[in-house]
Amino acid sequence: MSNFVVYDHPDFLVAIKPAGLSFHKEEDELGFVEVLRQTLGGMPLWPVHRLDKLTSGLLLFAKSAAAARYFGTAFAEHRIHKYYLAISDKKPSKKQGWVKGAMEKGRGGSWRLSRDGELKAATQFFSYGDMQTGQRLFVLRPLSGRTHQLRVALKSLGSPILGDERYGGTPADRGYLHAWALDFDYQGEQQRILLAPESGSAFQGLEAQLATIDSPWDLPWPSK
Numbered sequence: 001m002s003n004f005v006v007y008d009h010p011d012f013l014v015a016i017k018p019a020g021l022s023f024h025k026e027e028d029e030l031g032f033v034e035v036l037r038q039t040l041g042g043m044p045l046w047p048v049h050r051l052d053k054l055t056s057g058l059l060l061f062a063k064s065a066a067a068a069r070y071f072g073t074a075f076a077e078h079r080i081h082k083y084y085l086a087i088s089d090k091k092p093s094k095k096q097g098w099v100k101g102a103m104e105k106g107r108g109g110s111w112r113l114s115r116d117g118e119l120k121a122a123t124q125f126f127s128y129g130d131m132q133t134g135q136r137l138f139v140l141r142p143l144s145g146r147t148h149q150l151r152v153a154l155k156s157l158g159s160p161i162l163g164d165e166r167y168g169g170t171p172a173d174r175g176y177l178h179a180w181a182l183d184f185d186y187q188g189e190q191q192r193i194l195l196a197p198e199s200g201s202a203f204q205g206l207e208a209q210l211a212t213i214d215s216p217w218d219l220p221w222p223s224k
Helices: 032-039 065-076 149-156 206-210
Strands: 005-008 012-017 056-062 080-088 096-105 111-114 120-129 136-142 177-186 189-194
Touching: 012 032, 012 177, 056 065, 065 080, 065 177, 080 149, 096 149, 111 149, 120 149, 136 149
Parallel strands: 056 177
Antiparallel strands: 005 012, 012 056, 080 136, 080 177, 096 111, 096 120, 120 136, 177 189
8 A cells, every 4th residue: 555545444544645735736736636546556536525735644535435425424414523733833822722713715815713604613622832842732623624724723822833824823844734633433433543743843752742642532622
């Protein structure tokens, strides 16, 4: 299997997307979906969710139309739980809790939170300080799947993601948002896949910090 594949099931696979690579083709640059299919010899794959170009991490692909329908229903019913890691060099207005609002289109392809609107977004988070660097690590759990949702959520907390210049983040060698873990039931079997980021200078040494934090599914998330 490809070096991108981190978990291979007869009906689906989980792959890791590098930071800085678009999900779909962009002008003359192949997107991650096409790159993955090519490295797997043209294997039919059905993407069932996506990640921004800036974001690295775990992506779920169905291997059949039937599996894609199963995951489509599971996502619609919020039965697939996704967890992300992010780093900011700015202190948040609160250390943990919720970010809720409606996503509204802004200028130049950006988004913003508003009080009113149909595209409701909800994100839960915990943050942890690093005494040596002064940076903050965020563990994020989106309860909806809106475009740029996590990036806008952290900006609203006063802690834009390091490297996310679109939303006011300090320039860096990459955007520090990573799809860290997936937790879902598939045909009666619990699936839990977790992989820490491998690229980015600010993510170096992260394993030691993560070792002091509960697994994402064991954290005391607020009740819905």
